[in-house]
Structure formats: C-alpha cells, structure tokens
Amino acid sequence: MKSVPQTQNLDSKNDSKDRNSLFSEISNLYSEYYKYAIKRKWLEIPTDLPHREIGFGITKKVDNRNICFENNIDYLKWVLKNSPLHLYKSLSYMEHPENMGGANQKKLFRREIAFDIDTHKTEKCKHEENWLCEHCLEEAKNQTLILIDEYLIPFFGFSKNDLKIVFSGNRGYHIYIDPKNEQIKEEIEHWGKNERRYFIEFILGKNLSLNHMGSAWKTILTNQFKKNKFPIKSFKNSNNWDKELNKSTREKSKPLLLDIINKTKNRLELDEKVMDDDIRLLRTVGSLHGFTGFMVKEIKYDTLSNGFFEPLSDAVFSEFSKTYYDIRINTAIDEVTIKNEQYTKESKEVPASLLLFLYGHGVNFEILKKH
Ligand SMILES: [Zn+2]
Numbered sequence: 200m201k202s203v204p205q206t207q208n209l210d211s212k213n214d215s216k217d218r219n220s221l222f223s224e225i226s227n228l229y230s231e232y233y234k235y236a237i238k239r240k241w242l243e244i245p246t247d248l249p250h251r252e253i254g255f256g257i258t259k260k261v262d263n264r265n266i267c268f269e270n271n272i273d274y275l276k277w278v279l280k281n282s283p284l285h286l287y288k289s290l291s292y293m294e295h296p297e298n299m300g301g302a303n304q305k306k307l308f309r310r311e312i313a314f315d316i317d318t319h320k321t322e323k324c325k326h327e328e329n330w331l332c333e334h335c336l337e338e339a340k341n342q343t344l345i346l347i348d349e350y351l352i353p354f355f356g357f358s359k360n361d362l363k364i365v366f367s368g369n370r371g372y373h374i375y376i377d378p379k380n381e382q383i384k385e386e387i388e389h390w391g392k393n394e395r396r397y398f399i400e401f402i403l404g405k406n407l408s409l410n411h412m413g414s415a416w417k418t419i420l421t422n423q424f425k426k427n428k429f430p431i432k433s434f435k436n437s438n439n440w441d442k443e444l445n446k447s448t449r450e451k452s453k454p455l456l457l458d459i460i461n462k463t464k465n466r467l468e469l470d471e472k473v474m475d476d477d478i479r480l481l482r483t484v485g486s487l488h489g490f491t492g493f494m495v496k497e498i499k500y501d502t503l504s505n506g507f508f509e510p511l512s513d514a515v516f517s518e519f520s521k522t523y524y525d526i527r528i529n530t531a532i533d534e535v536t537i538k539n540e541q542y543t544k545e546s547k548e549v550p551a552s553l554l555l556f557l558y559g560h561g562v563n564f565e566i567l568k569k570h
Contacts, residue, residue: 217565224566225558228551229487230282232516236485237275241494243484244271245288252296252305254480256285256489264480267296284489284559287480290473302477309388312395313481315473316342317371326533329560331491333536335370336510342467343372344504349422350402351376354415359500366514368488368495373473373481392477399474404464410441423463429456492519492555512538519552523570526554529563 236242245251248271254264264287268274278286289296290313294306316339320326323334343364351357351374363375378384390398400406407416417438421431429452437443444453473479482488482495493514502508520538528544535542537552546553548570557564 221558221566224569225284225555226282228492228519228522228555229284230279231518232487233279233282235516235518237279241485242275242278243288243486244274245483247292248274250292250294250296250308252289252291252293252478252480254287254289255281255283257281257283260285260489261287261480265297265299284487286483286486288483290479290481291477305478307477310390310395310477312376312387312390312398313473314346314374314399315367315371315470315481316346316374316468317367317369317470318342318468319370329490330533330535331370332534333509333511339371340503340508343374346374346402346467346469347500348504349419353418354401362500364498364500364503365482365484366494366496366498366508366510367482368486368493368514369491372498392475395474399469399471402467403469403471407460407464409444409460410439412438412440420460420463423459424456427455427459429459487516487555488559490559492516492552492559511536515552519555520550522551523548524551524554525567525570526557527565527567528557529565532557532560532562 233242245253249267249269251267252264253266253268253274254261255266256262262283268277290311291302291305291307292309294308296305298304298306318335318339320328320330321334321338324330324332326332347359347362347364351362352359357376357378361376361378361380363377365373365375367373376387378387401415404416404419417435421434424431424434433443434440443449444456449456473481484495484497486495487493488495493510494516496514498508515538525547526549528546530544532544535553535556537550537556540550542549542553554566
C-alpha cells in the first residue's frame with residue numbers, strides 16, 4: 200500500500216520539475232524578447248510615467264498592480280528583470296498611482312481615451328472558445344474598421360491620424376484617440392466618467408429611441424437599410440421611425456428592418472470598462488500577450504484597411520521563428536496556424552512561437568529537446 204503514494208509523490212515531483220523547467224524556458228523567451236524590444240524602442244514608455252500605474256502578470260493575467268516608477272530607466276530595468284507575460288499601464292494619470300484602492304485614493308487628474316474591441320469566436324470558427332483562428336482575427340479587424348470608418352471619423356471629426364490602433368496580441372484591437380490638435384487632446388483627456396460613458400453609449404446606440412431619431416443614427420441605420428436593399432427615402436425624411444415602421448405597408452419588412460437595427464447596435468464587441476473604468480489598465484504597446492506570445496503591436500490605419508496586417512504572421516517576434524524544439528503534446532488541441540505553418544496535437548518539431556502559444560493556453564505538453 201505504501202508504494203502507491205510514494206510513486207505518486209515521485210511523479211508529482213517530476214511533474215513539478217518539468218513544469219519548472221518549462222516555465223524557465225518560457226521566461227527566457229520573454230526575457231530575450233524584452234531585451235530586443237527595449238533596444239529597438241518598441242516598448243511603450245507611458246507618457247508622464249511617474250503618474251501612471253503599472254501592472255503585470257506572470258502566474259496569471261494580473262499578479263500585481265499599484266506599481267510606479269520615477270524614471271524611464273528604472274522602469275525599463277524592471278521590465279527586463281521581470282520580463283512579465285502580461286504588462287499593463289493605467290489609462291489614467293494619477294497623483295498617487297501607488298495607492299491601493301479606487302480613483303479617490305489614487306487622485307486621478309487625466310485619462311487617455313481608448314476603445315477595446317475583443318471579439319468572440321465567429322460562426323466560421325471551428326475551435327474552442329479560448330482558441331483563435333484567422334476568422335475571429337478577421338472579425339476583430341473588421342469591427343475595428345467599422346468603429347473608425349463608420350463612427351469615429353464621420354461623427355466625431357477625428358481623422359485617421361488622430362487614432363492609434365494597436366493589435367491586442369489576442370482576438371482584438373485597442374483604438375486610442377490621440378488627437379493631433381493639442382486643444383482637443385487636452386479637452387478629451389479631461390473628460391470625466393459621464394462624458395466617456397456618453398461617448399461609448401452613442402456608439403453602441405444605447406440611447407437610441409426610434410420615435411426621436413437623431414441625424415447620426417439615421418445615417419448609420421439608413422446606410423444599413425440601403426446595403427440590404429430597402430428603400431430609405433421615408434426613413435431619411437422622418438424623425439419618428441416608430442410611426443414609419445408601423446405603417447400598414449411595412450407589415451412584411453418591419454421585422455427585417457428591426458433585425459437590422461438590432462444587429463447594427465450590437466455589431467461591435469466593445470469592452471465598456473476600458474472606456475468607463477477610472478482605474479482601468481490596458482496592455483502596454485510593444486509588450487507580449489501572455490496567452491499567445493504575440494506582440495501587442497501598433498498598426499497604421501492604411502496597413503490594416505488594405506489587409507496587409509496578418510496577426511498570425513506579423514505579430515510574431517521574428518526570433519521566435521528561429522529557435523526550434525522537439526515537443527510532445529499530451530492533450531487534444533485545436534489546430535493553429537502561425538507564420539503559415541499549421542500545428543496540431545501531432546506536431547513534434549515546433550518553433551518558440553508555438554511553445555509560447557501552447558504555454559499561454561495552458562496546454563499540457565513537454566519539451567523533449569531544444570535544437
Ligand atoms: Zn476563430
């Protein structure tokens with residue numbers, strides 16, 4: 200009877216040894232990346248660093264926050280030393296970023312404005328909820344372009360140069376409003392919670408009332424009606440769409456039109472907290488995303504809209520395609536394509552980029568040999 204627990208002990212010791220050596224390999228890769236990224240100035244140093252809160256995750260998404268740095272050198276040294284799997288900065292500027300607690304303890308005085316588009320899997324996706332593929336990444340890109348082209352540019356007067364677009368490293372994008380006009384920048388970065396809520400609620404059509412249609416949402420929705428080949432003249436001429444929709448001639452089209460309205464309001468998967476929450480942290484540009492090992496990467500609007508950005512290739516750190524490992528994957532996994540190579544449970548010889556992806560997704564695997 201005694202031999203059973205002993206064997207188990209031995210196994211679990213070996214398991215934890217394996218896990219430790221795997222973790223140390225992963226840490227080395229993150230550290231290799233940060234050395235490179237800092238040298239190349241890829242890593243964002245948040246503006247007015249002493250007033251920003253820094254957070255990080257190594258064992259989970261966020262291990263610690265309320266960290267702050269007096270100067271850039273200390274910050275960069277700290278990043279190099281810890282090479283975290285997840286790295287964040289506060290959107291807010293604060294008198295006391297190091298204080299625990301909420302906005303009152305930290306004394307906010309300014310805040311960056313950013314949207315976070317975080318898509319779920321699409322109908323075309325064949326994978327589990329936490330995995331990704333080119334289809335959900337395409338959806339994330341499309342939603343980003345809708346937000347910019349159909350809301351931010353036409354209705355708020357921003358130009359594409361006033362926006363900073365960042366691939367989140369997973370299934371999403373962060374869209375920062377960074378107006379070139381200093382006066383406008385000053386103004387929006389001093390918005391309070393109510394103004395920020397108003398901004399995002401407008402985009403999500405939350406205050407839309409069909410019997411009092413405003414001109415912006417009239418335009419947004421008639422464009423959709425037109426795309427679906429419905430006549431739009433009477434909708435353009437009326438502010439009371441309730442009345443329009445309930446006309447006896449619309450008995451058939453009414454449910455279809457209501458469906459278009461509903462879908463249009465819900466087509467953007469925006470994380471409202473990123474706009475709303477006073478003390479929200481957002482991934483640092485130029486860091487790696489711990490779930491995928493992909494770079495949190497700034498993308499020019501034209502590159503995105505021309506379809507020249509392919510996250511599964513372009514967000515992979517090039518050095519991670521050069522180191523190879525022999526591995527054994529012990530559980531079923533969905534397929535994943537990185538740099539045009541498809542990987543499955545049967546894959547035996549894989550690059551560092553796949554190692555990071557598997558580790559980040561909690562896949563049970565072992566390294567047999569590093570090449
Ligand atoms: Zn997918």
